[in-house]
Amino acid sequence: MVQEYITRNWAYPVAFRLNLNKARSGNLQAMDKEKERFLNLVNSFAEPPKAIITDSQAMDIMWRWVPDNINLTTFSIIMINYMSRGRLNLFVKGLEAFKRLKEEDKILIVEACNHSRIAEDIGTVQIPNYLQKRIPGITIEHNFGREFYDNDRIKEYKLIIHCGGCMITSQKLSARIRDLINIGVPFTNYGLVLSYMQGEEALKKVLKIWE
Numbered sequence: 001m002v003q004e005y006i007t008r009n010w011a012y013p014v015a016f017r018l019n020l021n022k023a024r025s026g027n028l029q030a031m032d033k034e035k036e037r038f039l040n041l042v043n044s045f046a047e048p049p050k051a052i053i054t055d056s057q058a059m060d061i062m063w064r065w066v067p068d069n070i071n072l073t074t075f076s077i078i079m080i081n082y083m084s085r086g087r088l089n090l091f092v093k094g095l096e097a098f099k100r101l102k103e104e105d106k107i108l109i110v111e112a113c114n115h116s117r118i119a120e121d122i123g124t125v126q127i128p129n130y131l132q133k134r135i136p137g138i139t140i141e142h143n144f145g146r147e148f149y150d151n152d153r154i155k156e157y158k159l160i161i162h163c164g165g166c167m168i169t170s171q172k173l174s175a176r177i178r179d180l181i182n183i184g185v186p187f188t189n190y191g192l193v194l195s196y197m198q199g200e201e202a203l204k205k206v207l208k209i210w211e
């Protein structure tokens with residue numbers, strides 16, 4: 001969808017597969033080599049790319065490797081902005097809830113489809129691991145698929161972390177947003193959380209292009 005959107009707007013996308021195993025290996029030589037392979041592509045154009053869009057789960061690497069003069073954002077952030085019709089700011093605001101979370105609280109991770117999950121799955125492994133480390137004892141639950149829990153149940157959660165929402169319609173996502181605002185439950189998004197996990201600088205970097 002993103003590539004189609006870019007092409008339709010007369011720009012052109014270039015795809016690159018980062019070897020995350022090498023990038024995270026801890027082996028300095030392998031890491032440098034992978035970084036060099038990435039930067040060789042980035043620097044091979046007559047003009048620097050207007051933006052680099054990464055899989056959100058690679059933010060631990062990408063926010064460090066993407067040169068400061070190039071915008072960086074993630075697919076999940078793009079998708080939630082697109083599907084919510086430009087209301088990314090509401091999801092950014094939801095990150096404030098992190099400052100208030102306590103060990104007895106419950107968080108709901110929401111994925112709008114039932115895709116097959118790999119070992120390092122964002123929703124079931126990466127984000128829960130981070131949350132448990134940050135707030136030991138916090139309860140993390142999941143809502144997978146197109147049906148969303150009803151408001152009485154949603155009220156139990158102190159934060160909703162939503163995927164990019166590409167498998168539901170904008171109307172359906174808007175209805176979720178409306179309900180969450182009405183019942184006063186903060187919500188944010190995978191790409192934003194995975195950037196926030198890397199610190200303020202990384203979050204600032206993925207949001208710059210949306211200013």
Ligand code: SF4
Pocket residue numbers: 079111112113114115163164165166167168
């Ligand atoms: S709905 Fe889209 S963004 Fe959400 S989990 Fe499924 S594929 Fe990923």
